[in-house]
Amino acid sequence: MDKFTKLTGVAAPMPLVNIDTDMIIPKQFLKTIQRSGLGKNLFDEMRYNQDGTEIADFVLNQPAYRQAQIIVAGDNFGCGSSREHAPWALLDFGIRCVIATSFADIFYNNCFKNGILPIVMPPEVVAVLMEDARKGANARMTVDLEAQTVTTSDGQSFPFQVDSFRRHCLMNGLDDIGLTLEKVAAIDGFEKTAATLRPWV
Amino acid sequence: MTAPRTLYDKIWDDHVVHQAEDGTCLLYIDRHLVHEVTSPQAFEGLRMTGRKVRAPEKTIAVPDHNVPTTEGRDTKIDNEESRIQVEALDKNAKDFGINYYPVSDIRQGIVHIVGPEQGWTLPGMTVVCGDSHTATHGAFGALAHGIGTSEVEHVLATQTLIQKKSKNMKVEITGSLRPGVTAKDITLSVIGLTGTAGGTGYVIEYCGQAIRELSMEGRMTVCNMAIEGGARAGLIAPDEVTFAYVMGRPHAPKGAAWEAALSYWKTLFTDEGAHFDKVVTIRGEDIAPVVTWGTSPEDVLPITATVPSPEEFSGGKVEAARRSLDYMGLTPGMKLTDIKIDTVFIGSCTNGRIEDLRAAAEILKGKKIAPGMRAMVVPGSGLVRAQAEEEGLAQIFIDAGFEWRLAGCSMCLAMNPDQLSPGERCASTSNRNFEGRQGRNGRTHLVSPGMAAAAAITGHLTDVREMMAETV
Numbered sequence: 063m064d065k066f067t068k069l070t071g072v073a074a075p076m077p078l079v080n081i082d083t084d085m086i087i088p089k090q091f092l093k094t095i096q097r098s099g100l101g102k103n104l105f106d107e108m109r110y111n112q113d114g115t116e117i118a119d120f121v122l123n124q125p126a127y128r129q130a131q132i133i134v135a136g137d138n139f140g141c142g143s144s145r146e147h148a149p150w151a152l153l154d155f156g157i158r159c160v161i162a163t164s165f166a167d168i169f170y171n172n173c174f175k176n177g178i179l180p181i182v183m184p185p186e187v188v189a190v191l192m193e194d195a196r197k198g199a200n201a202r203m204t205v206d207l208e209a210q211t212v213t214t215s216d217g218q219s220f221p222f223q224v225d226s227f228r229r230h231c232l233m234n235g236l237d238d239i240g241l242t243l244e245k246v247a248a249i250d251g252f253e254k255t256a257a258t259l260r261p262w263v
Numbered sequence: 264m265t266a267p268r269t270l271y272d273k274i275w276d277d278h279v280v281h282q283a284e285d286g287t288c289l290l291y292i293d294r295h296l297v298h299e300v301t302s303p304q305a306f307e308g309l310r311m312t313g314r315k316v317r318a319p320e321k322t323i324a325v326p327d328h329n330v331p332t333t334e335g336r337d338t339k340i341d342n343e344e345s346r347i348q349v350e351a352l353d354k355n356a357k358d359f360g361i362n363y364y365p366v367s368d369i370r371q372g373i374v375h376i377v378g379p380e381q382g383w384t385l386p387g388m389t390v391v392c393g394d395s396h397t398a399t400h401g402a403f404g405a406l407a408h409g410i411g412t413s414e415v416e417h418v419l420a421t422q423t424l425i426q427k428k429s430k431n432m433k434v435e436i437t438g439s440l441r442p443g444v445t446a447k448d449i450t451l452s453v454i455g456l457t458g459t460a461g462g463t464g465y466v467i468e469y470c471g472q473a474i475r476e477l478s479m480e481g482r483m484t485v486c487n488m489a490i491e492g493g494a495r496a497g498l499i500a501p502d503e504v505t506f507a508y509v510m511g512r513p514h515a516p517k518g519a520a521w522e523a524a525l526s527y528w529k530t531l532f533t534d535e536g537a538h539f540d541k542v543v544t545i546r547g548e549d550i551a552p553v554v555t556w557g558t559s560p561e562d563v564l565p566i567t568a569t570v571p572s573p574e575e576f577s578g579g580k581v582e583a584a585r586r587s588l589d590y591m592g593l594t595p596g597m598k599l600t601d602i603k604i605d606t607v608f609i610g611s612c613t614n615g616r617i618e619d620l621r622a623a624a625e626i627l628k629g630k631k632i633a634p635g636m637r638a639m640v641v642p643g644s645g646l647v648r649a650q651a652e653e654e655g656l657a658q659i660f661i662d663a664g665f666e667w668r669l670a671g672c673s674m675c676l677a678m679n680p681d682q683l684s685p686g687e688r689c690a691s692t693s694n695r696n697f698e699g700r701q702g703r704n705g706r707t708h709l710v711s712p713g714m715a716a717a718a719a720i721t722g723h724l725t726d727v728r729e730m731m732a733e734t735v
Contacts, residue, residue: 078586079579080459080559084697089678093329093344095303095351097412107699112685136579138460141493142697143676144395145301146411164460167495168395168409175413225427227287238413239314242421245281245289249317249423252280252291260277262516262524263293263321263388 064177065235069158070204071131074121075195081135082142083169087151100147101154122155126198132205134188134195135162139180140169149176159205161212163188174228175238179207181222190218207233267534269431270500271466274406274531278389280423290426293388294405295418296374297324297361299352300678301393305416306355315359317422322361323383326352327373328678330366332641332668337367345679359419372644372670375399375612379483380644382512386501386528391418396612396694397496398489402482403509404501404531406466409490429495430540432465433533436473438547443728445622446481447614447692447711449473449545450488451553455563457543462494465541468533469499473547479508480618487613488694491560500532552727554599555696555709557587562696566714566726570597590698591706592686599724602708606689607638607719608701609712610668611675614692615643617650619712623692624656626716626730632664633722639666639681641673663719677701690718 091103109120116123122130133152139162140148149172152160160173161181173180183191194201194214201215207229213219231238242249256263268276281289295318302324309315316322329345330336340346349366356363362383364371370381375396378384390400390407393415400407410424418424434453454461467489474485482499489497499505506525509515516524551565562584564571572595573584588595593602609615609623620642632638640660642648648670651657657667674681675693683689683705692715696707708724717725 077579077582079583082695082697084695084700088699088703089676092300092678093342093348095307095348097304107703112703138463138493141459142395142695144393144409144411146304146393146413149411164463166460166493167463168411168490172411172413175411225287226285227283227425238425239312239417239420242289242417242423242425246421248281248289249291249421253422256291260387260524260527262385262520 063175063235063237066158066177066179066207066232068204068206068208069131070202072127072129072199073132073134073191073195073203074127074130075192076121076133076135077192079136080138080141083140083145083148084142086140086148087145092145092147097150098154100151101156104151104155129156131156132159132161132203133157134191135160137163139165141166144168146172146175149173149178153178161188161191174232177232177235179205179232181205181212183212183220183222187220190214267537269533269537269539270404270468270498270531271406271431272537274387274389275428277387286427288426288428289423290389292391292418292422292424293321294378294383294390295322296378296390296392296397297322297415298328298374298392298394299326299348300328301412302355302415303348303351304412305419306359308416309419314420316361316419319360321422322419323378324352324356324361325364325371325374325377326366328672328676330671331679332671332673332681334669336669342680369645369649372647373612373615373672375487376615376643376647379403380512380646382509382515385509385515385524386505387531391424395490396487399483399487399612401486401489401497402479402499403505404498404528406496406498408496429466430464431538432462432467432494432541433539433543434467434469435471435542435544436469436547437471437544438473439476440473440547440550443552443713443731444550445711445713446477446484448550448553450485451555451560451563451709452545452550453543454488454492454560455553456545457492459491459559459561460493462489462492465494466496466498467492467494469497474499475502478618479504480616483616484613488560491694501528552711552714554714554724556591556593556599557584558590558696558698559583559587560694560696560709562587564599566599566724568599570595570599572596600726602724603688604690604718604723605637605687606683607636607715608674608689608691608693609639609715610641610643610673611693612643613694614712615641615647617647619692620647620651620656623712623716624659626713626727627663627720628659630663630720632719636664636719636722638664638719639668639674641668642670644670674701690715690724
């Protein structure tokens with residue numbers, strides 16, 4: 063997993079609530095057995111006509127946002143299916159950070175496993191960031207995970223909260239499985255005790 | 264004396280392997296269910312790092328999302344990508360030595376129907392699967408939730424998950440349901456009230472008389488859609504109904520082990536005075552048969568209502584409602600019962616169990632579907648299918664004009680050939696009415712099995728209670 067420390071880039075405004083993972087990556091693209099290559103189908107049904115041509119007014123098709131690295135969105139981003147293909151598609155497109163008023167639980171977790179930083183901000187801050195994002199490619203936003211701030215193109219800075227363990231893993235690009243396997247003795251011990259307490263499991 | 268605990272607290276406490284100072288826990292996982300779509304990259308990860316499946320005996324795999332529901336699929340799957348995914352699961356199950364129900368096995372079906380049916384899911388367990396509808400298993404008083412593929416790999420390798428505890432939320436349904444009102448109407452009504460993010464950060468315990476009066480099938484329907492309300496998991500405390508369902512299942516404990524399990528299971532309830540961070544109470548008598556009108560599961564209204572206007576909402580929901588109505592091709596003010604239906608889909612992990620098929624067949628008995636209607640029943644498992652055939656339900660569906668399919672997820676997410684065409688409108692017993700969910704530009708109205716059957720007969724969304732009056 064790539065480290066995430068500080069990112070300065072174009073933010074795409076998506077002022078919609080309940081952007082679900084079916085929108086982010088429709089089911090026909092879940093048939094892959096790989097993690098990579100999903101970026102071209104990110105937001106597929108919003109981004110392309112049925113004949114495969116681009117829908118010009120969709121935000122990521124606009125010249126200003128084709129290189130976006132940040133998305134600013136409304137409530138409950140990433141709701142629905144648990145498909146990790148959603149963060150894989152975002153990452154493959156180049157998105158490293160999503161800022162919204164709230165996220166669905168599973169999607170939120172999945173982001174951290176893939177080097178994407180999901181940031182929860184209050185509605186009034188999202189409104190400011192949304193406006194900044196609307197300025198287009200010249201307005202680059204800065205997300206600093208170490209300082210835990212988001213800074214707009216005109217220098218307004220907003221703090222955000224993030225779980226300390228997740229922040230640590232993201233900043234260092236750590237592999238969860240490796241970390242957990244360091245506690246294998248505790249897992250062995252748990253299994254031994256559980257075998258006595260709940261032998262039917 | 265220990266402080267009073269909720270059911271969630273108790274199951275959580277019994278599975279903590281390690282707790283860090285910041286509250287991050289390593290939680291032990293008792294059952295890991297696996298399907299073909301969200302697992303290939305996880306198994307590949309194990310191969311690349313030379314890791315093994317830590318507890319293959321606690322890992323159960325079944326292909327369901329991709330598989331066609333028509334005959335001949337055990338020898339040939341036409342779609343090459345689907346075939347590759349199913350073959351990858353065949354191989355991974357064999358290579359890693361995990362429990363497996365291949366397409367050719369009569370026990371194959373939707374993972375959330377197979378787990379309980381085979382007795383893999385038991386009260387007090389932790390159950391995960393790379394699928395958001397894992398919440399279904401909460402009906403047994405098991406802590407069950409969906410995970411992403413990285414977490415699937417983590418559980419395969421370590422039999423644990425890194426977790427932080429959620430908050431406790433209580434959803435109480437008091438009194439009894441009125442005739443024609445089902446578990447599906449309960450769960451949709453709750454989401455209609457709390458919204459799709461109302462449960463975010465919580466584990467919900469459903470309780471109250473109306474929940475107690477549900478069968479295990481109904482309880483699974485309620486918990487299944489906890490995720491649609493944003494909750495990590497839904498739970499129902501186990502009781503005699505649960506124990507009766509579990510007893511005798513292939514992987515349920517037997518003899519002395521059963522007695523030991525039973526005495527533990529009987530401790531799995533929320534203590535008097537335990538703290539809930541959020542409480543929602545609904546009177547069972549107030550719940551009507553409901554349908555969704557929009558493209559979010561929170562867009563719920565009683566069947567007797569009219570299509571809302573975007574101005575009735577506030578904040579971001581105004582624009583969302585406008586977009587939904589446009590997508591759904593609906594006009595504010597029109598009666599929901601005037602909405603014409605092209606397709607009826609009965610099935611899914613929400614409503615693909617035997618009781619659901621019985622409820623639909625009850626309405627369909629001796630009737631025909633409307634001219635031009637496409638209607639299909641996709642049983643949740645091969646065993647549900649066999650039982651429905653034995654009970655004569657299959658014949659009722661076939662005589663009415665339904666297609667009688669093999670088990671799988673099918674049109675719930677349309678990864679297999681069962682899909683809606685652009686503009687096609689479906690009354691569906693599934694769980695998501697998202698844009699494009701059942702096929703690009705397809706339009707989905709979520710309903711109970713009885714309501715789906717009623718719509719199939721009349722050709723438009725219909726109050727199932729009217730059809731029930733006819734049969735009396």
